[in-house]
Amino acid sequence: IQGVVYFSLALFFNKLVSYTFLFWLPFYLDNILIGGIRYGGKKAAFLSIFFDVGGIIGGVLAGILTDKTGAKALICIIMLAASIPILFVYQLYGTKSLGLNILLMIFSGITVNGPYALITTAVSAELGHNPSLQGNQEATATVTAIIDSTGSLGAALGPLLAGIIQPTGWMNVFYTMMASELCSLLVSNHT
Secondary structure: OOOHHHHHHHHHHHHHHHHHHHHHHHHHHHHOOEOOEOOHHHHHHHHOHHHHHHHHHHHHHHHHHHHHHOOHHHHHHHHHHHHHHHHHHHHHHOOOOHHHHHHHHHHHHHHHHHHHHHHHHHHHHHHHOOHHHOOOHHHHHHHHHHHHHHHHHHHHHHHHHHHHHHHHOHHHHHHHHHHHHHHHHHHHOOO
């Protein structure tokens, strides 16, 4: 089925970033000065929730835009393309003030988790209802499982890579996430 491999790979790279944030963001926030203040582990854990708030907004926004336009792939491509400069700006300016950090965290969540939500739901369902499957419900479940399990490999790899790369500096972790979003964008472009 055309698109399954590309969206599987897109989700692999996108989920790599999403789960790196999920597992490493509290540690990152605990280890940096934000506006000259170190907030500590407990406050850092609470602050990291703003990435998830952005993810909720991103998932809903991606769904609304898809319903209005019918252009699932285009919405994914736009959000993935936006995530790269937003991650760069977050790394560069997120330490300036708490308010700016929270705002950039929310925008990061929107642009990273919006495509993730779209690929795992609407895109998987559409690919699973491809006419070549002739209404076979088992094939629909298989298509969805292929896409999501490939994404889960990225989810497992991302935090591991962050642990290996982090001793070389946080910027390198962010460069890895930006490169991963770029890979997701490039494979999404083939659909």
